[in-house]
Amino acid sequence: MKLPADVAQLLAKRFANQHRDWLAATTPEQHWPLPIALGLPTxxxxxxxVEAVRAWAEAWRAWRGPGELRWTERRWKVLGTQRLPESLILHEPAQAAMWSGEHERWQRAAARFQLMTARWPALAGRLPRLFGVLADYADADFQRLLDLLAWLLAHPNSGLYPRQLPLAGIDSKWMEQRRGVLVDLLAALRTSPQAPDGPDGPDQDAGFYALSGLRRPPVQLRMRVLDAQLRARLGGLGDVTAPVEELARLDLPASVVLIVENLQTGLALADLPGTVAFMALGYGVDLLAQLPWIAPARCLYWGDIDTHGYAILQRARGHLPGLRSLLMDQATLLRCAPLWSDEKVQHGAAELAALTAEEGLVYRGLKQQQWRPNLRLEQERIDWDFAWSVLLRAVG
Known part of the structure; x- marks a missing residue:
């Protein structure tokens, strides 16, 4: 026997699992009416x-809510004639949403769905999976989304940078926070997407700019030149931040390329013969593959000893096969045990194929919580005198 509270719990689960299907339904008959048997006893x-049945029937007599409550009459030999609740019939998703405590979100999502599909029918198949956008965006943000889509469709190849758009309340930060939503919607609205990877490809950033027709801000790298003779070739500049395309045009005969994960570690570096250092690239390390002059150099990578540090190393090694890691071994990890901290979210892969045997040993140990849960050793925490001596030996 289902009490009203049981039905509310059942419908909350059903709403969570099916609300997108309800929104996408082209005909109501696909899902409605929805009958819910109340568990009529023999x-x-x-x-x-007896008392439980009486309380159950009274609960439904006192109930006032959405849906059609159907009663039935039972003529029993011992208990006599009884009028009992048999089923609850819901006729539309709004009624299920009221039972689930989701009525306000549903009404807002349904109204916005109708508004957007009336304007852009091509979105009918895409919007249900963006239910959270329809249900939860503030009115101001939803209007900005409509204005931006309309402008981009009217100006498919504007060539403007994001901050140049003549739209109130929209800037590059606003778009960055909603990049995935915009790619999803533009991919449905563009009949001939220009993005080679598409919205779901490996470079969503490139996909967004190709689909939107906006100009992609230049990707910049920060490089320190740690050798006086190399600095002389750049007019004495030793700390350079420039678009990757411009750095690619340099003719810089570096013998060593040092990649460090964190900015302050790179800033702390003193001169090293024949060396240039790149810093704070994160997962953007693959950009270095666009610099032809580093190919002959000996490439070294020093990152945090955590799962993402090794994942970045793996990514970099995909473009620089001879890349060697420094200070990312088990001995360094254990030496610095008092300085360990926590990695909030570990990288998802169980194994990273491009790691060496020693690197893989540490990575698996981190994933398997061998030393302690979610262990992390940030490279800045390593004793600098010790780290510098390792760097000097590596550079030679």
């Missing part, structure tokens, strides 16, 4: 729990 079952 007379034998009722005799075993």
């Amino acid at each position: 007379e034998q079952a009722a005799l075993r729990q």
Whole structure:
């Protein structure tokens, strides 16, 4: 026997699992009406729990809510004629949403769905999976989304940078936070997407700019030149931040390329013969593959000893096969045990194929919580005198 609270719990689960299907339904008959049997007992079952049956029936007599409550009459030999609740019939998703405590979100999502599909029918198949956008965006942000889509469709190849758009309240930060949503919607609206990777390809950033027709801000790298003779070739500049395309045009005969994960570690570096250092690239390390002059150099990578540090190393090694890691071994990890901290979210891969045997040993140990849960050793924490001596030996 289902009490009103049981039905509310059942419908909350059903709403969570099916609300996108309800929004996408082209005909209401696909899902509605929705009957919910209330668990009408037999007379034998009722005799075993007379008070429970009475309380159940009274709960439904007192109930006032969405849907059609259907009653039935039972003529029982012992208990006599009884009028009992048999089923609840819901006729539309709004009624299920009211039972689930989601009525306000549903109404807002349904209204916005109708508004957007009336304007852009091509979005009908895409919007249900963006239910959270329809249900939860503030009115101001939703209007900005409509304005931006309309402008981009009217100006498919504007060539403007994001901050140049003549739209109130929209800037590059606003778009960055909603990049995935915009790519999803533009991919449905563009009949001939220009993005080679598409919205779901490996470079969503490139996909967004190709689909939107906006100009992609230049990707910049920060490089320190740690050798006086190399600095002389750049007019004495030793700390350079420039677009990757411009750095690619340099003719810089570096013998060593040092890649460090964190900015302050790179800033702390003193001169090293024949060396240039790149810093704070994160997962953008693959950009270095666009610099032809580093190919002959000996490439070294020093990152945090955590799962993402090794994942960045793996990514970099995909473009620089001879890349060697420094200070990312088990001995360094254990030496610095008092300086360990926590990695909030570990990288998802169980194994990283491009790691060496020693690197893989540490990576698996981190993933398997061998030393302690979510262990991390940030490279800045390593004693600098010790780290510098390792760097000097590596550079030679």
